Amino acid sequence: MSNYKIDTLCLQAGYKPENGQPRVLPIYQSTTYKYDSSEHLGKLFDLEAPGHMYTRISNPTFEAVEEKISALEGGVGAMLTSSGQAASLMAVLNITGAGQNIISLSSIYGGTINLFAVTLKKIGIDVRFITPDMTDEEIEAKMDENTRMIFGETIANPALTVLDMERYSALAHRHNIPMVVDNTFATPVLCRPFEYGVDIVTHSTTKYMDGHATVVGGCIVDSGNFDWSKGNFPELTTPDESYHGVVYTENFGKAAYITKARVQLMRDFGSTPSPMSVFLLDHGLTTLALRMERHSSNALKVAQFLESDDRIASVSYPGLESDSQHALAKKYLPKGCSGVISFEVKGGRDAAMKFMDSMKLAAIVVHVADARTCVLHPASTTHRQLTDRQLVEAGISAGLIRLSVGIENVDDIIADIKQALDQI
């Protein structure tokens, strides 16, 4: 299966019906599983036999979609979560505890900034933010023996900076810590971070993976490439007393990290999706490759139009040759840069509001990466809780508009933007 191209995997990876079984992935709407003997169930509880115990931890519908996403990213295993936030949280907590810290790029999703800067801090985890202009030495000055990972986003939401994954992965590996990347905006169709040394990938599947704005969800994918025994990760390399002394690296090898996330954190936190949501996610995934192509080609044309219009103060889209991120985009996103564009209309916040209110095809929503074109004003919505300084660090100005270009006919999208600009 892994030899197939990514567009084929979007349709065919994961669920494999046998003779006479349903062609389409069934929704296993069951919390519970039945066993022939209590001895077998005991083995499941001791992690000695594979199988499902309880839907909080695993379910056959989830398993098929986890296999699909893992195949798309080229990993050894994946775990679905109830939201992208839960995926980010568990990706950190799986190897980070009170008294420890992580390094994160500052231009990331606003919800992740709140999680990192406020909530993790309350439970004793210090997140040290860095910017791309910092040298390796300046970043190393923020690291110590308690640093557990470096975190960033492939294409940052909404700053649209492109992460130099090879650089940060090499830096992380020099300190025997993993590189963790939120690949939500790029999706594995446009970029597969594991090919650039990244160790763990997270997703908000709510965005392009679902693609139709129907279900909130998240996912963590393990590359299986990080050598936990080289670093200082006793939670993976020494016995887990809650499972009678299981040692994740010994019992599960390359899948140590993702297995621990499931049997320990998902068991304890219970941020489980529902079988119906996962079925809808799988539906979305079948067309992901086609949609990402169209989102990317439409967005490039829209960005080029915006750049040519003198009512626009600035446009950020990594696919534009004039964009500060273009060199990184050519390296990491050769197939396209997704559908998300950030731009400022001349006239600041008021003009931005008037422009957005005048759009007819594009809807104002708190969402992004939807098949339908939509717009959002980050400073007053998704990033509202950020301080002015955090806004600047996240690359967001008061007049910034985030446009999520859909898969409609691009001429209609551009015509809508033109008429809205005329209203300012």
Ligand SMILES: *Cc1c(COP(=O)(O)O)cnc(C)c1O
């Ligand atoms: C939306 C988003 C999240 C959070 O995901 P939810 O599914 O909304 O919880 C995390 N990272 C990025 C890049 C996002 O766009």
